[in-house]
Amino acid sequence: MKYKVAFVCVHNSCRSQMAEGWAKKLGGDIFEVYSAGTEKYPEVKPLAVQVMEEVGVDMSEHKPKLISDIPEVLDILITMGCNVTCPFVPNKHKEDWGLVDPSGGSIDDFRKTRDVIKRKVEELIERVKNGELLLN
Template identity: 75%
Template sequence: MKYKLAFVCVHNSCRSQMAEGWAKELGSDIFEVYSAGTQEYHEVKPLAVEVMKEAGVDIGSHKPKLLSDIPYELDILITMGCNVVCPFVPNKFMQDWGLDDPSGGPIDGYRTTRDIIKQKVEELIEKVKSKEIQL
């Protein structure tokens, strides 16, 4: 059985896309992975795609999605620190990662965010596998 995991932020154009990429890369054995935003946006940020590619994860084909594009009920909901109230999404476990948005800044900010997200995804995988998070 795979757990439904979604990463949500405002535009689904940077942090949540990177998190989706890492979770698919590192946790495909336990997660069915989604990401979405609360507002429409026209593209995944090119620098987000670039820094993920540097790390060996291709999110170049990803497109921003809305909450209506992902399953209504989730096992795990991770918000990225958007400073907005997300609409209610039924879930068994929710956590806010409180990440700064690197959008509009230098590429090094994207790299830092990418690496923090990778670490957080690895920790999430370990907590689910060890049953520290009860689902």
């Protein structure tokens, strides 16, 4: 069984896209992965795509999506720390990762964010595999 996980932020143009990329690469065996934003945005940030490509995660075809584009019911909902209230999406587990948006910063800011997200995705995978989240 795969758990439906969604990563949500405001524009779905950077942090949530990176989290989607990592979760698909590292947790594709246990997750059905989505990401979305609460507001429309024209593109995924080019530096986000570039820094993920540096570590072998291809996001070149990723496009920003809205909450309405993902499943109506999720197992896990992760917000990225956007200081906005997300529309209610039914879920079994929700957490906020409180990540600073690197947009407007240097490529090193994007790399730091990428690496923090990777670690958080790895931790999430371990917690799911160890049965630490009440998902059933």
